[in-house]
Each structure stands twice: as C-alpha cells, then as structure tokens.
C-alpha cells in the first residue's frame with residue numbers, strides 16, 4: 001500500500017471532537033479494499049502522529065506551538081488541524097495566545113495559499129439563511145493569502161502616541177513576490193473552475209491594495225483565458241449576499257479572506273460545513289475547517305464534524321494527490337445528508353438531529369458501503 005505520515009493537531013474545544021471523527025473517516029476511506037486474485041488490496045496506509053497546539057499545548061508544554069509540533073508537521077506528508085483557542089487563554093499576552101501558535105504553524109510551513117471552497121450542497125439549501133433562489137447552486141472558491149498582510153506585518157505592537165495615550169498598531173504590507181505567487185495560484189485555480197477570477201481589495205484607500213491591484217492586473221495578461229475583475233471589499237461583502245452566484249474564484253489578502261470566507265460559509269448553511277486547504281511552495285499542506293474551537297458548544301457532542309471531514313478530503317486531493325479517496329469521502333458526506341442526518345447548526349424541518357459522534361458514525365457507514373460495493 002501507499003503509505004503517508006499524517007500529523008494530527010486536534011487543538012482545543014470542538015477541534016478535538018471533529019478531528020477524532022475525521023481521523024476515522026480518513027482511515028476508512030484510505031484502507032479501501034479491492035480484491036485482486038482473491039487477495040485483499042489496501043490502497044492507502046496512514047501513520048498518524050498526534051501533537052499538541054494552541055491552548056492544550058500551552059497547558060502541557062507552556063508555549064502555543066512547541067518545537068516538537070512544528071518538527072512533526074514538517075516531517076509529515078500532510079497536517080490535519082481541528083481548531084485552537086478558548087476563554088481560558090483569551091487574556092494571555094500575544095506570544096502566549098493559542099492563535100499565535102496557529103499563525104506560527106502557518107508561517108513555519110510556509111502555507112501561503114489558503115483555499116476555502118463555499119459550495120452550497122443541494123441537500124442544505126433549506127439550512128441557508130438566504131432565500132432558496134439566492135443560495136441554490138452557489139459554488140465559490142476563496143483563495144486567501146495566508147502568511148502575509150496585517151497578520152504578520154511590521155511594525156506592530158503597543159506603545160504611546162505623541163499625546164502619551166496608549167496605542168496598539170499593525171501594518172498591512174505586501175511585497176510584489178507575495179502578491180504574484182498568490183495571484184498565480186488563484187489564476188490557476190480559476191482555470192480549473194469556471195474561468196472567472198475576482199480580486200478583492202481596498203485599492204481606493206490602502207497602498208498595499210493599490211500594489212495588489214497593479215500586480216493582479218499585470219499578471220492577468222499571462223492568463224488571457226481568465227476573465228478578471230476587481231472589487232472593493234465592502235462592495236464584495238454586500239455582493240456575496242445580494243447575488244453570490246456572480247462569483248467563481250475570489251482572490252484576496254489575509255484579513256479580507258478571513259472575514260469574507262466566514263460570510264460565504266453562511267451561504268452553505270453553516271460555518272460547520274466549510275473546509276480549507278493551505279498549500280506551500282513545497283512541503284506538507286495544512287488542512288483545517290475554517291471555524292474555530294466554538295467554546296459555546298465544546299464538550300457537548302454538538303459540533304458539526306463535516307467541515308473537518310471535508311478538510312480530510314481536501315488533504316487527500318491537494319496534499320497527497322489521492323483523488324479517488326477524496327471523492328469517496330465527499331460522496332459519503334452527500335449520502336449522509338441525503339439520509340437526512342443533521343447536526344444542530346444545519347438542522348431543518350423533516351431532518352434527523354444528531355450529535356457530532358453519530359454524524360461521524362453515519363459518514364463511516366457510507367464510506368464502508370462504497371468500499372464493499374466495489
């Protein structure tokens with residue numbers, strides 16, 4: 001069998017619950033058995049290694065990203081993360097925040113391109129807060145720059161202004177190589193989709209956005225088959241709700257991508273449905289749901305595990321090139337929804353309310369059915 005090393009980072013809160021489900025689904029989708037001259041064939045074998053990150057790493061090791069964790073991630077073939085953060089650590093100093101650990105991990109792996117698909121599954125049209133005719137058929141890919149911009153820009157910090165008042169400050173900054181590499185990824189992604197790319201910025205106000213728009217415009221000539229457009233982020237936030245079907249691929253900076261992808265998730269019914277893939281120039285990718293640790297429902301078996309299960313599918317597709325196994329997981333999710341199973345966040349009349357674990361068991365059953373059918 002083909003063998004892969006997977007780093008598991010359950011993290012905090014519901015991260016632990018959803019990664020546990022996704023790990024089982026990944027294992028089963030991989031240990032797909034075919035039969036050849038009466039011999040069972042295991043297609044993929046995973047070697048999992050679980051290491052701490054975020055609040056749980058702060059509690060056990062004292063830092064949000066232990067060296068051992070980054071090393072394990074770098075030495076593996078792909079990384080699956082749940083979520084980090086929680087009330088307990090919210091007042092920590094910046095360098096001891098769970099969120100800092102996640103940002104260090106992204107920087108450490110160099111995963112600059114974050115793909116966040118917002119696909120409205122037909123089974124969930126009724127779970128969207130938008131009208132059926134607005135949500136139906138929406139299929140957007142947000143390409144978010146993940147290792148630059150205001151998240152990482154210097155100067156940053158706390159200090160005093162000339163009046164002696166306390167201030168906090170950050171810097172939105174992009175270099176030409178940073179813009180070019182994320183734009184190229186986005187053009188390529190659009191090429192494999194419907195050939196439309198919308199670059200979202202704030203070029204009417206921000207210098208970093210002015211350079212962004214200039215470079216995206218320049219690069220567009222290398223991709224004459226792609227229909228390129230530019231939109232200000234405030235308008236984009238509105239257009240996503242007004243008429244989301246106008247969008248195919250969106251490329252944007254780190255912070256706008258963070259916000260717009262949470263907004264786009266509600267088109268699909270719930271933030272609990274949105275997976276993501278973060279890709280580096282070389283080395284392992286990082287796969288995680290776009291949601292957080294949801295402290296309000298953590299430990300209650302209420303979380304929707306499908307965003308993480310679908311992130312495991314993206315791990316197979318983008319991280320390992322195992323397209324068949326990825327499709328197997330996506331089909332199992334669709335099948336489970338077809339049967340009417342719903343966690344609380346996507347529940348609607350006439351469907352069956354289940355918890356995180358049960359949802360996982362149902363997805364496993366669906367993977368298993370496909371497995372034995374072949």
Ligand code: NAD
Nearest residue numbers: 083084085086272290291292293294295296297303304345
């Ligand atoms: P959140 O995404 O954790 O939760 C927002 C809301 O969505 C909550 O009501 C939550 O219950 C709900 N929700 C989220 N995921 C869900 C799921 N899978 N199923 C059902 N409901 C779900 O965002 P927040 O409340 O703003 O942040 C909580 C903590 O998570 C903070 O510490 C934050 O920094 C952290 N966070 C981490 C990540 C990450 O690890 N990538 C992402 C976002 C937020």
Ligand code: IPM
Nearest residue numbers: 085099102103258290291292
């Ligand atoms: C996300 C989260 C993170 C981000 C935080 C927790 C650092 O909101 O993955 O979307 O802002 O990127």
Ligand code: MN
Nearest residue numbers: 258259262290
């Ligand atoms: Mn976010």
